[in-house]
Structure formats: C-alpha cells, structure tokens
Amino acid sequence: MTLYIIRFFTWGAWSILFTFFAVWLATSAPFSAADIAIIAGTVAMTNRAGALLFTRWIGRWDFRAVMVCMQVLLMAAIIWLQWLHLHQVYSLAAWLLGVALFGIANSVSTLTQLTFIASGHAEDDTVTAFSKENVALNLSAGITPYLSALVLAHLPDWYLAFALLYCLPTVALCMRITCAQQQPLTCNEPQARSPNGQSRVQFLAINFLSFFAFAQFYNVFPFYAEDSLGAEKIGLFFAASSVLIVILQIPLTRLCARLYRRDLITAANLALAIGVYALLFATQKMTAMVAAILLLTLAEMIFGPLYQSMSIQLFPGRPAFAMAVLTFTWALAETAATTLGVYMVAQGHAAALFTLAAVAAALVVAIVWGRGGYSTA
Numbered sequence: 001m002t003l004y005i006i007r008f009f010t011w012g013a014w015s016i017l018f019t020f021f022a023v024w025l026a027t028s029a030p031f032s033a034a035d036i037a038i039i040a041g042t043v044a045m046t047n048r049a050g051a052l053l054f055t056r057w058i059g060r061w062d063f064r065a066v067m068v069c070m071q072v073l074l075m076a077a078i079i080w081l082q083w084l085h086l087h088q089v090y091s092l093a094a095w096l097l098g099v100a101l102f103g104i105a106n107s108v109s110t111l112t113q114l115t116f117i118a119s120g121h122a123e124d125d126t127v128t129a130f131s132k133e134n135v136a137l138n139l140s141a142g143i144t145p146y147l148s149a150l151v152l153a154h155l156p157d158w159y160l161a162f163a164l165l166y167c168l169p170t171v172a173l174c175m176r177i178t179c180a181q182q183q184p185l186t187c188n189e190p191q192a193r194s195p196n197g198q199s200r201v202q203f204l205a206i207n208f209l210s211f212f213a214f215a216q217f218y219n220v221f222p223f224y225a226e227d228s229l230g231a232e233k234i235g236l237f238f239a240a241s242s243v244l245i246v247i248l249q250i251p252l253t254r255l256c257a258r259l260y261r262r263d264l265i266t267a268a269n270l271a272l273a274i275g276v277y278a279l280l281f282a283t284q285k286m287t288a289m290v291a292a293i294l295l296l297t298l299a300e301m302i303f304g305p306l307y308q309s310m311s312i313q314l315f316p317g318r319p320a321f322a323m324a325v326l327t328f329t330w331a332l333a334e335t336a337a338t339t340l341g342v343y344m345v346a347q348g349h350a351a352a353l354f355t356l357a358a359v360a361a362a363l364v365v366a367i368v369w370g371r372g373g374y375s376t377a
Helices: 002-018 021-028 033-054 063-086 092-121 126-154 160-174 197-229 231-256 261-281 286-314 319-346 350-370
Strands: none
Touching: 002 033, 002 063, 002 092, 002 126, 002 160, 021 033, 021 197, 033 092, 033 197, 033 319, 063 092, 063 160, 092 126, 092 286, 092 319, 126 160, 126 231, 126 286, 197 231, 197 261, 197 286, 197 319, 197 350, 231 286, 261 286, 261 350, 286 319, 319 350
C-alpha cells in the first residue's frame, strides 16, 4: 500500500505543475507560441523518456536512495524555475534546463516505481497491480488539476513552487519501504517464448498512436479550452474523470480479464477516437464535454494497465527495460501531441488537430484487426 501512496504523491508533483503549465507560460511569461510549445514538449519528453539513460542501473540501485535523490533533484529544478520567474529571467535555454531536470527527475522516479510493481513487489498480478497504480495516479490527478487551477487563478507568481508540497511526503514515505521489499527487481511473470521484433514494433506503434490521441486531453485541451471554460472548470472536469477511475478501475479490470486483448484494444481505441474528437465541441456543448470525459476515461482504464502488462510479456525477464521502452514510446507520443497540439491550437487549427488524433486512435483498431496476435485473453 505504501508504494501506491508514493505513486499518489509523485504524480501530484508532476500534475500540479504540468496541467496548466502551457497556460501559465502564455499568461505569465513573455514567450512566443513556438517557445511555449518547445518548453512544454521538452518537459513532456524528459518526463517520459529521461529515465531511459538510467535503465541499466534501475533495479540494481536501492529503491529508497533513488527515490530520495530524485525528489531532491526535482525540488532543485522547481526552485530554479521559480527563481527564474521571480527575477524575470526568460532565457529559453535556462528554462529548458529547468524543465529538463524536472522531467528527468520525475521520469527516473516513475520508472523506478513501475519497475518495482512489474517485478512483483506489489504482490499482485501485473494487470491488477497496474490497475491499482492507475487508481493511485488518478486519485492524485483528480485533486491536483483543481488545485493547480486555483493557484493559477489566485497565486500565479507562485504557481511553479506549489509542486514542492508533494516532494517531502514522498521522501518520508520512501523510508517506510522495508529492506525485505528491496530484493533485486527481476520479473516474476511466467517466461513465455520471446516475441519476434515485428510483434514488438507493432505493439510500440499501437502504444504511440493511442497515447498521441489520449495526450490531447490532459496536455492540449486545457490550452484550447481555458479562454472559454476557465482553468477551475477544466480542473473539475479532470477531477470527474479521476473520480470515475478511482471507483470503476478495479471492477472494470476484473471484467476485462475475461475478454480477448484484441477486443479490449478495439473498445479502448474506438472510445478514444470518439472522445478526443468530442473535445473539439466541449467548449460549446456540455453533452460533448460529458461524452468526452466518459469515453476518454473508459479508454484510459482499459488500455493503461493492459499495455503495461503486455510490455512485460514482450520483454520477458527485463522489467526495467520493458517499462523504459514503453514510457519512451509514450514520451515520443506525448511530446509530439503536446508540441504539435499547442502550436496548432495557437494557430487556430484545433479542428484539424483533434481530427488527426481521432484518426490515430482509429488506426490502432485497423492494425489489431489486420494482423493476428491479439486474440488471446
């Protein structure tokens, strides 16, 4: 349970800063739309892929030592960014350094936690364990966007610093992880026949397309809708999505255990395609907003734990590498979605953006039905 509480706080440190980061940059810093896209894309990329450089050592290093060191680095990055803003230093290079350090620290912290879960230290099967991880993450995600919106509205000059509030509890909780739980992080999944390279490439392509579409919700939609809806209302919508996940994730995971992977991937990506396209109309019609939240939440509850569990089986016996490759793929997708999305919205091309994202999700359905290998439970 301690591990899932740690996941709650580490996600909170990321979420409270990033949810409205592009909006804050546009309103509180004199950066151009292109610079904002680069900064937002950099922090998204490093958050997902920064740990790839450390994959060889994650699993060998002490869990607590890694987590504490990364929280210290995270706090240093936050303080650096806050200092730049308070002293009105808006050098693109200085800000890219700060967001890169923030992203790398969070990335290594996240990969360490996911590897800990994938290695069986959570004492659940991987799908259930990752489902619980998703509950912890979304419990945090349900709170932090609204807090982020409140800070943005009432204390914008200190917006960056509020992420510090999540770092110290993480350090304290890491001390509760016992030595008995810190065995080498090797995978406890059954050693199936190693998949061929084509299967792995196809799986990673599916992940990229799904996550490119999904990232429009959390990473781009606030930038698109802030003028029409306001940050606080958007934060409440995110909170509603997270509440649904907290309530429904575990029961849905049990129900999905009886279904074929191909059917689950199909259902998730059809919901994703319709949901992300509905975001285009969510600022004018409440029905579109409700439909988008319900469909995108359903998609996340299905494909999140499923893709994570499948990655462990695609790289048997190498949980840290499996999680790193998966998060790197998500990094590429999120970076592309964030950078392209923020820029296209700023240029008035939101309709083309959300249509492209819907097509990406629909393409996943075509891939899994066009080739075998996903018809197993």
